[in-house]
Amino acid sequence: MKNETTVRVTPEEMAAQARFAREFSALPERPKTYFIVTYGCQMNAHDSEKLAGMLEEMGLAPAPAREQADFVLHNTCCIRDNAERKALGNVTWLKEIKKERPEMLIGVCGCMVQEPGMAEKLLRQYPFVDVAFGTGNIHRLPELLYRAVETKRRVVSVPDEQSTLIEGLPIRRESPFQAYVTIMYGCNNFCSYCIVPYVRGRERSREMKDILAEVEGLQKKGVQEIMLLGQNVNSYGNDVPGGVTFPRLLHEVSRLGIPRIRFMTSHPKDLSDELIREMAENPALCRHLHLPVQSGSNRILEAMNRRYTRESYLEKVEKIRKAAPDVGLTTDLIVAFPGETDADFEDTMDLARRVCFDSAFTFIYSPREGTRAAKMPGRVDPALATERIERLIALQEEMTQKRFAEMIGKTESVLVTGQSRRNETQFTGKTSRNISVNFEGGADMIGKIVQVKITAASKTTLKGVVEGDA
Numbered sequence: 001m002k003n004e005t006t007v008r009v010t011p012e013e014m015a016a017q018a019r020f021a022r023e024f025s026a027l028p029e030r031p032k033t034y035f036i037v038t039y040g041c042q043m044n045a046h047d048s049e050k051l052a053g054m055l056e057e058m059g060l061a062p063a064p065a066r067e068q069a070d071f072v073l074h075n076t077c078c079i080r081d082n083a084e085r086k087a088l089g090n091v092t093w094l095k096e097i098k099k100e101r102p103e104m105l106i107g108v109c110g111c112m113v114q115e116p117g118m119a120e121k122l123l124r125q126y127p128f129v130d131v132a133f134g135t136g137n138i139h140r141l142p143e144l145l146y147r148a149v150e151t152k153r154r155v156v157s158v159p160d161e162q163s164t165l166i167e168g169l170p171i172r173r174e175s176p177f178q179a180y181v182t183i184m185y186g187c188n189n190f191c192s193y194c195i196v197p198y199v200r201g202r203e204r205s206r207e208m209k210d211i212l213a214e215v216e217g218l219q220k221k222g223v224q225e226i227m228l229l230g231q232n233v234n235s236y237g238n239d240v241p242g243g244v245t246f247p248r249l250l251h252e253v254s255r256l257g258i259p260r261i262r263f264m265t266s267h268p269k270d271l272s273d274e275l276i277r278e279m280a281e282n283p284a285l286c287r288h289l290h291l292p293v294q295s296g297s298n299r300i301l302e303a304m305n306r307r308y309t310r311e312s313y314l315e316k317v318e319k320i321r322k323a324a325p326d327v328g329l330t331t332d333l334i335v336a337f338p339g340e341t342d343a344d345f346e347d348t349m350d351l352a353r354r355v356c357f358d359s360a361f362t363f364i365y366s367p368r369e370g371t372r373a374a375k376m377p378g379r380v381d382p383a384l385a386t387e388r389i390e391r392l393i394a395l396q397e398e399m400t401q402k403r404f405a406e407m408i409g410k411t412e413s414v415l416v417t418g419q420s421r422r423n424e425t426q427f428t429g430k431t432s433r434n435i436s437v438n439f440e441g442g443a444d445m446i447g448k449i450v451q452v453k454i455t456a457a458s459k460t461t462l463k464g465v466v467e468g469d470a
């Protein structure tokens with residue numbers, strides 16, 4: 001992988017792709033419907049919205065189910081082994097459907113395809129895959145699909161460098177009132193367990209003016225909540241001359257008037273006082289901070305190349321809580337990193353108890369080929385890893401209940417996101433702190449922010465009673 005400077009995809013290249021899209025829609029024998037299967041994080045979910053946007057410009061319409069689609073595209077993830085196995089398993093499953101419907105085209109894209117050696121593997125072992133491309137060239141979907149259909153041959157295109165910055169893709173957004181906005185691509189951190197920097201490339205920040213223009217468009221459409229996306233949003237702007245910081249971006253974005261602004265993900269080492277101040281002072285910023293700690297042991301944090309200590313993490317938590325006591329913290333935790341002893345694991349348990357996160361995503365370490373940790377000695381026995389993660393989950397459930405108990409009796413602003421499938425008078429939404437709340441309501445509330453008095457808590461959600469509009 002080369003370490004290159006950012007290459008902005010030119011307007012000419014984007015125009016060429018738009019031409020491919022138009023020519024594709026005029027092809028007599030072409031797929032008419034599509035279905036996208038998405039794995040992994042919000043970044044991938046948002047990439048799928050862009051893929052759908054391009055496919056619709058090419059004249060394809062969404063299919064109700066993947067078995068019925070003319071083109072099924074798998075937008076894959078490779079962060080852990082099980083994500084990869086799941087994607088490959090589903091691709092293989094479609095092979096059978098394709099036997100009955102040979103005109104079906106199968107595509108694979110996303111992080112997994114960008115892994116070294118994967119394109120060759122797909123070519124060799126998955127002969128029923130018609131189109132494959134990486135994360136660095138998603139804008140070329142019109143051209144690649146055009147070539148596959150026109151030549152009736154397989155098209156595999158994976159760029160070996162990851163330096164592109166793509167502006168101006170069409171986006172078919174899933175929700176009319178919530179929207180993702182990418183602010184930066186890639187990651188420079190090389191945490192020793194993580195494959196992301198290898199498949200998503202170096203950090204590339206979008207220009208602030210492009211982000212603001214996108215957000216302004218969303219505000220005009222009545223979007224109530226945006227989520228700013230990046231692997232490490234706290235280093236937004238580091239790669240751009242002129243030095244725009246993430247807190248400054250937040251400040252500018254919030255002036256455009258969208259009621260709720262979220263962001264994901266913050267690396268603790270780059271969490272600045274300026275950001276804490278902005279969180280404390282800016283009412284448009286949601287009262288939630290996802291701050292992955294990964295481990296509570298200094299020895300393991302060092303081996304992970306996280307570049308902070310448990311003490312400095314706890315200090316930052318203190319600072320946030322002092323400045324903005326209503327901000328809920330969530331985290332990611334990895335157990336059974338190579339060499340993790342009982343004492344290291346107890347340090348993680350201790351940290352989770354001390355911080356008392358609202359919730360945590362917990363993972364068993366999964367070796368990823370090509371990363372530094374994959375070569376480290378001291379693999380933890382799988383049975384012990386399972387035992388540890390179960391203890392950690394049980395502890396976190398206890399902590400979540402503690403946090404929920406503090407919320408009972410309070411009135412919260414809730415963005416209503418949907419209706420329960422089982423009971424049509426039941427609605428669901430999210431508090432500013434990102435906790436799910438269920439309540440009795442009406443369909444006219446969907447997409448609005450309402451005031452809900454919290455009355456009870458279950459294991460993962462709150463219950464409440466609507467008090468009125470915001």
Ligand code: 5AD
Pocket residue numbers: 079080193194195292294332333334363364365366367368
């Ligand atoms: N094994 C287990 N968990 C991982 N994560 C990233 N890489 C791995 C891995 N190899 C987790 C980290 C990260 C989250 C997105 O996924 O906790 O924060």
Ligand code: SF4
Pocket residue numbers: 187188189190191194195196197231232267
């Ligand atoms: Fe992976 Fe670390 Fe970058 Fe997050 S910050 S994407 S865990 S390398």
